[in-house]
Amino acid sequence: MSSSDRANTQSLGARVESELEREVDALIHSAQAPTVVFQPIAHLPQLRVVGYEALSRFSAQPRVSPDQWFAAAARIGREADLSALVLEKALSTRASLPRRTFLTVNISPEVLLSNAIQKLLEVGPLDRMVFELTEHAIVTDYDQVAAAIARVRELGGFVAVDDAGAGYASMHHILTLHPDFVKLDGSLVADLHRDPAKSALVEMFGEFTSRIDAWLIAEGIESSDDLHRLRQLGVPLGQGYLLGRPAEAMTGIDPLLKTRTRDLCESRETVAPFIEAGQTASADSDDAVLRTIFDANPEVAAIALLDASEARSTSRPGAVSEMSLGTTQCASIVPPIDEKCCDVP
Numbered sequence: 604m605s606s607s608d609r610a611n612t613q614s615l616g617a618r619v620e621s622e623l624e625r626e627v628d629a630l631i632h633s634a635q636a637p638t639v640v641f642q643p644i645a646h647l648p649q650l651r652v653v654g655y656e657a658l659s660r661f662s663a664q665p666r667v668s669p670d671q672w673f674a675a676a677a678r679i680g681r682e683a684d685l686s687a688l689v690l691e692k693a694l695s696t697r698a699s700l701p702r703r704t705f706l707t708v709n710i711s712p713e714v715l716l717s718n719a720i721q722k723l724l725e726v727g728p729l730d731r732m733v734f735e736l737t738e739h740a741i742v743t744d745y746d747q748v749a750a751a752i753a754r755v756r757e758l759g760g761f762v763a764v765d766d767a768g769a770g771y772a773s774m775h776h777i778l779t780l781h782p783d784f785v786k787l788d789g790s791l792v793a794d795l796h797r798d799p800a801k802s803a804l805v806e807m808f809g810e811f812t813s814r815i816d817a818w819l820i821a822e823g824i825e826s827s828d829d830l831h832r833l834r835q836l837g838v839p840l841g842q843g844y845l846l847g848r849p850a851e852a853m854t855g856i857d858p859l860l861k862t863r864t865r866d867l868c869e870s871r872e873t874v875a876p877f878i879e880a881g882q883t884a885s886a887d888s889d890d891a892v893l894r895t896i897f898d899a900n901p902e903v904a905a906i907a908l909l910d911a912s913e914a915r916s917t918s919r920p921g922a923v924s925e926m927s928l929g930t931t932q933c934a935s936i937v938p939p940i941d942e943k944c945c946d947v948p
Contacts, residue, residue, distance in 0.1 A: 623667060623675040630661075631681055636688040637661045637672075639696065640849040643856065644707070644820060644842045647834050650861050654705040654733070656842060657693040658849050683717035686710055690723055697731060701853060707733040707763060707784075712748045721751075729760030733784060737765050745779045752780060763820070767808065778815075784840075785812050789823020792843070796828040806836050827864060883907045 630637070637659045644654035659669045676685040693708045700706055714720055715734065734755055742748055752762050763784035764777050768791045777785060787808060795801050805821070812819040821833050824843030833841055847854060882900065884893060886908040893906060 620675065620678070623671065624679050627672060627675045627685065628679060628681065631676070631684045631688065634688065636692040637669075638851070639689065639692050640851055641696075641706075641853045642842055642849040643847040643854060644840055645846050645856055647821075647830065647838060647841050650846070650856050650864060652701070652704060652847075652855050653840065654707060655700070655853055656707045656709075656735075656849075657689070657696070658709075659689050660849075682711070683714045683719045686714045687717075687719040687723055690720065694723065694726075694732070699853060700731060704853075705731045705733055705761070707735050709735045709737055709765060711737050712742045715751050716747055724755065724758060724760075727758075729755060729758040732759075733761040733763050735763045735765040735784075735786065736780065736782070742776065742780075748780065766822075768804065774811075781815065782817055784818045784820055786820045786822055787838075789843070792821050792823045792829055792833070792841075793825070794829065796826075796832040802832065802836060805833070805838065809837055830864065881905075881907055883909055886910045 639657050641655040643652045646653045661672050676682040761783040764782040765786045766788045767785045769788035821838050821841035824830050824841045824845045882903050884906050
């Protein structure tokens with residue numbers, strides 16, 4: 604490209620950016636919020652919707668991505684005003700949320716600190732709201748952001764770190780902010796089933812989030828093979844075009860996808876043929892009772908003695924998985940789960 608062509612391209616880009624900045628300013632001045640659409644977030648083992656992400660769509664220039672609109676707002680110093688319009692509209696849709704689901708909305712840490720957002724947060728309780736802090740935004744003052752997050756939690760809300768594994772933020776970002784949810788960047792999910800290194804990294808995030816009492820959400824799920832691999836790795840939640848595209852209505856998971864996923868799961872080789880049910884008895888069982896069991900079952904080599912709490916926890920399928928995936932903070936908004944891979948309702 605010649606220097607004149609490069610100059611013309613830069614000039615055209617500057618004009619496009621300037622025009623978009625004017626449109627953003629006009630939109631904010633009119634107080635007309637962009638359209639909000641909802642993408643389902645599913646509990647992966649059951650393929651059941653447990654939440655939605657609220658996403659902005661701008662009809663004035665549909666070919667311009669929402670990120671470009673917010674970038675233009677930031678250039679003219681009005682990102683907080685645009686974010687406030689979106690947040691206000693998202694908050695107003697909570698009445699339409701299906702029972703036992705939550706709603707997430709994206710916001711940068713600096714915008715969370717703005718007066719426009721703080722005023723909205725103080726209007727009422729934030730139950731079932733999750734604020735996704737965009738990981739590519741640099742945090743300049745962790746103490747202020749931590750104080751804002753504490754206030755969100757006091758009002759009943761939750762916090763997520765978005766795009767984990769990409770952008771500027773390090774593990775220090777996540778450790779300092781103590782999120783309730785960690786959202787894996789879609790680049791780690793794409794072709795996951797083909798890449799052992801990605802699988803190892805996703806598994807590491809899963810172990811890490813369980814230790815900090817947070818939920819892991821995989822973004823960008825677009826293939827059945829990647830979905831199956833995520834389920835193998837124990838990732839509890841996910842979203843992506845395979846599970847549901849953004850829509851103006853809060854939709855569920857396509858029943859056909861559940862059927863295809865069940866068939867895929869059943870077609871995989873498993874260790875099931877090599878597993879045998881073990882014999883158990885209460886820890887306070889009388890010796891005579893135990894001898895009777897041995898006499899009646901010569902093939903039994905041992906009997907596992909369980910105390911009362913263990914007996915209760917193993918009395919139904921999925922109990923151990925629930926304990927490993929559940930969290931203290933999020934139990935009120937994420938429904939109880941059953942980890943049987945193919946037991947899709």
